[in-house]
Amino acid sequence: MKLVFSFLMMVSFGAQAWAGALDGIFTPGGRGTGVINIRPALGNLFARSLPTTPLEKGLLEGKVAVGVFKMGQDKDGASIKQSLPGSGGALSLLYGFSKHWGVTAIAGFAGAKGDFQRINPYGNVGDIVSGKPEQKAVNAALNLVWDGFSGDNFRLPVMLGLSYLKYSESLSIPFTILQGPLINHRGVMSEDYSYDEFGYSLGLAPQFNTGQFRWVPFFFSTSAVNKGKRKYMERDLDTGQVYTATPNTEESGTVVTGIQVVYRPWNLSYSYISPSLSDVRPQDGNTMSSHTLTFSRKF
Numbered sequence: 564m565k566l567v568f569s570f571l572m573m574v575s576f577g578a579q580a581w582a583g584a585l586d587g588i589f590t591p592g593g594r595g596t597g598v599i600n601i602r603p604a605l606g607n608l609f610a611r612s613l614p615t616t617p618l619e620k621g622l623l624e625g626k627v628a629v630g631v632f633k634m635g636q637d638k639d640g641a642s643i644k645q646s647l648p649g650s651g652g653a654l655s656l657l658y659g660f661s662k663h664w665g666v667t668a669i670a671g672f673a674g675a676k677g678d679f680q681r682i683n684p685y686g687n688v689g690d691i692v693s694g695k696p697e698q699k700a701v702n703a704a705l706n707l708v709w710d711g712f713s714g715d716n717f718r719l720p721v722m723l724g725l726s727y728l729k730y731s732e733s734l735s736i737p738f739t740i741l742q743g744p745l746i747n748h749r750g751v752m753s754e755d756y757s758y759d760e761f762g763y764s765l766g767l768a769p770q771f772n773t774g775q776f777r778w779v780p781f782f783f784s785t786s787a788v789n790k791g792k793r794k795y796m797e798r799d800l801d802t803g804q805v806y807t808a809t810p811n812t813e814e815s816g817t818v819v820t821g822i823q824v825v826y827r828p829w830n831l832s833y834s835y836i837s838p839s840l841s842d843v844r845p846q847d848g849n850t851m852s853s854h855t856l857t858f859s860r861k862f
Contacts, residue, residue, distance in 0.1 A: 598679060598696045598734055598754070601649055603843055604632035604853045605673045605700050606819035607836045608653045610783035611857050612669040613768040614720045615825050615832065618710055622659030623862045628652060630855035634675065636848050642682040647696060649675025657708070665708040667722060674699045685740040685750070692752075694736035701729045704764045704785070717771045726764040726785050728816075732756040749800040758791030762816060768823070777825035781834075786816030818842045823857075832857045 611628040634647040653671025660666070676697045683690040706724030735753040740746055768781040795808045820840035825832040836853045843851045 598698075598732060598756075599634045599636055599645060599647060599849055600732070600817075601632070601634055601647065601673055601675050601698050601700065602730070602817035603819050603836060603838075603841050603851060604630065604634065604649065604675075605651060605671075605702060606783050606785065606817045606841070607632070607821060607834060607853045607855050608651050608671050608673065609669055609702055609704060609726075609764070609785070610766055610768075610781050610819060610821070610823075611653060611834070611855065612655045612657075612667040612704065612706060613722060613766050613779070613781055613783070614657055614665065614667070614708060614710070614718075615768070615770060615777060615779055615823070616657075616859070616861070617713060617715055617718065618659045618662055618665045618708070618720075620659055620661050622657065622665065624657040624859055625862065626653075626655045626657075626857055626859045628655070628671070628855055628857040630673075630853065632673075632675070632851065632853040634677075635850040637850070643680070645677065645679045645696070647675045647677035647679075647698070649673060649677075649698070651700075653702075662713040663710055665710075667706045667708055667724075668704070669706075670701075670703040672699075672701050679734060679736070681736075683738050683741070685738060685742065687741050690741060692736050692738045694734050696732065696734040698732045699730070702785075703727045706764055706766070715772065717769075719767065719769045721767045723765050724763070726762050726787075727760070728762065728785065728787060729759045730757060730791065745799065745802075748802070750797060751800060752795075752797045754793065754795045756791055756793040758787060758789070760787035760789050760791075762787035772827070775827050777827055777832075779823040779825065779832075779834075780821075781823060782818075782820050784816065784818045821853075830859045832859070 629652045651673030655669035680693045683692045704726040706722040708722045710720040712718040740748045764785045766783040770779040821836040823834040834855045838851045
């Protein structure tokens with residue numbers, strides 16, 4: 564009887580050790596492992612659906628956009644460091660109903676794979692564990708465009724419409740327990756985050772010419788009807804025990820603010836996002852560089 568009681572106490576204590584340490588893996592705010600999200604970089608691509616040419620009846624314009632980006636986090640004293648480079652592309656069409664009304668459709672994708680490091684919550688001081696986060700996104704949107712101005716100089720197009728985003732994120736981190744009753748046990752912590760949702764998109768872009776260049780500051784936002792689904796899991800590879808949790812999920816959308824510069828003779832433009840004015844959270848040590856080239860042509 565004492566032997567059975569001792570065994571049950573040992574199992575209970577081991578489970579409590581795992582369950583207690585499970586809380587330690589979450590970042591402040593309960594957002595899971597803390598992998599940074601590529602949605603702001605995707606927003607730079609999809610803001611290209613904002614018109615940069617005058618609306619007119621029967622106008623049909625196509626755009627091809629390609630971009631590269633790098634998300635990251637490297638804050639002094641933080642328990643997490645990560646680097647997530649990626650790329651993407653988008654195709655869009657603009658059709659004009661009149662000098663003030665039009666419609667745009669856009670579809671595209673983005674993907675990233677990088678490096679993720681954090682302090683081992685089951686290790687000794689200075690023990691680091693790492694993984695390879697991977698993210699993929701497919702986006703489409705249909706927007707109605709209105710511009711109260713006309714002509715080739717100052718304009719202020721505003722667009723509002725429906726969007727669709729399919730997104731997946733995965734991360735797996737092997738680790739070894741270096742303290743407590745399960746010392747030297749091998750384990751894996753993993754996290755999966757996904758959503759497949761419809762929502763809305765909103766954008767505006769005041770713009771004007773200086774010589775052969777057109778300057779287009781822009782604001783673009785997307786938001787899904789529902790939040791995504793996030794699942795966190797830890798598995799003891801020696802005992803087979805599995806512990807799961809469902810961390811909080813942020814809104815399934817993004818907000819970006821940036822500048823687009825169009826070289827009008829070539830219909831070629833470059834756009835850049837401001838991290839401090841977008842959904843990047845630089846106060847948390849997050850960083851982002853996002854660069855997009857767009858070529859447009861009227862048909």
